[in-house]
Amino acid sequence: MKNWQWIVLGILFLTTIVLEFTVLADYDSHWWNAIPAFYAIWGFLSCLAIIYVAKFISKNIVKRDPDYYDR
């Protein structure tokens, strides 16, 4: 990833934050709409949770050699 690409993504993120506090300021159809940048937080936590849970399951339960069933 080049620097300018990160900058574009950063600007995009800032745009969403600005939109959230201006256009969507009084939006509250779900309880989590009161939390600023909730979807960013939820997205990031979900991502980490999925990576770690998948790694955990893989390492401890389901990971075998590719010829497991042929032996």
Next chain:
Amino acid sequence: MIAEIITIPGIILILGAFILPLLPEKLRSTVFLIFPIAALAVIFGRPDGYEVSGSLAGLELVLMQVDSLSRLFGIIFAATALIAGIYAWHIKELGQQLAALVYAGGAIGVTYAGDFFTLLVFWELMAVSSTWLVWARRTAESDAAGMRYLIFHVLGGGILLAGILWHLASTGSIAITMFSDLESTAAILMLIGVAINAAVIPLHAWLPDAYPKATITGAVFMSAFTTKSAVYVLIRVFPGWELLTWFGVAMAIYGVLYAVICKDMREILAYHIVSQVGFMVAGIGVGTEMALNGSAAHAYSHILYKSLMFMGAGAVLYATGTTKLVELGGLKKKMRWTMLLYMVGAFSISGLPLFNGFISKAMTVDAAGYAGNETVMLLLILAGVGTFLSVGLKLPYFTWFDKEDTDIEVQPLPVNMYIAMGMAAFLCIFYGLFPNTLYIYLPFETDYQPFTVYHFVEITQIALLTFAGFWLYRKKLAGERILALDVDWFYRVPAPFFRRVFVNAIDDLFDWTEKTVHNFAIRISGQFNNPMEWLNPFSKKEHQARTYSPPMDVIMVFVLFVTLIFGLFLIL
């Protein structure tokens, strides 16, 4: 009557399978495409309420029944058969072409069936024909996987049939109806039969087992038909069954976890079907008009982008001979077009704005929220994060990027593959830009508006932070050579034991019996082949048959005569 029957869209494709072998090999791939086009034309020509019925053995059969739901699925099945047919245009193998036609015909037949028996017939046709698409790969691995696939689906078809018969016995009707939540044991049996085809966990193991082992083109057909025709039946017969919501959510998350664990392109995509069908099943469980619309729309979108992604993975397999991420990487220069087309599918499936996943996924997820099920909504969003992570980032990153270049030899792809991928990608973007072209075909009227600031903020924040998470932890997701156990462990490990007890032991018993009887017969015939040895046991001379012929004849005739007399005497 005959004309009406042979213009049933499903039957058109199945008839195609009878016509195709009569044609010269050169023409077959092209003629193949005529049948899905004809089916599409008929589908657009039949108005709501159109019916073709007949009777068989005292049962009223409704071979075709049109409404907006069946039309929606009919359109996408026929369109996919066309696109996948173009993708497979270079394949000259008759068996695969016929199997694909019957398979697509079966799927379309299911969507138009007006009674359960018709549905079951098409259902079983799908199971048998799709098995051939696995076997046609002709490896030891695909032979075994195909057999497991077939057994699983025959079992599912049997359970479905049991439910149908039970339903017939208790209500006297086989017309397709809607069951209310947990209505009867018959309905539950039918649900289990359908759930097997929909790959509802824990009945899903056939899918990630068979799809990655199917032929390159076969997997494209398979990704579209079996699970989505089951979703259609769920929408039609089981809407609003609450347990489906939770099974759907579990599928959505389970599928993405395995898509993160697995390291083979087609395996990742196969597990990801489980996840995506989970969204649809959850929507069916929620059961509101909006949720059912969402599920139907999502099935429609899903078929397009998932077949596009399977075509992309198939292209990589065709070009490099492998789909294992550990052997790939750095293909971005050598397979740029495949990458770009795949990424259209990946962005669609991840629900990014302006792609077709966005217009249907948001609808399903929102429907759960509007129905007051906010936990379901949050969990589906979590599964959506896993989607972007596994098939939108991990798979393409370790296939086309990660390294600057690669020394893998890349075979050029046939042009028809690019055309098919291009068509699917075009449709993904087209529906993403003009959602109303899809919404007008949905089963319920809707004024849903996907392009809102709220959705833009939501999906952009989720996607950006998922990307950040992926970038930080991408090393953890790198390719490796693994096999991930799944619930198929429960039947694959004991299988050799059961084979020994129920197949080999019985075979051995038959062998032993046959051999014993045979040996006994040989000994008896050896003893009796010359009766003179018994009639004249005291002479030492060799008994040659021809020297005894005349006297022997007399004796035999006498014996026959006496037997006859006794016989007549007994009868009279």
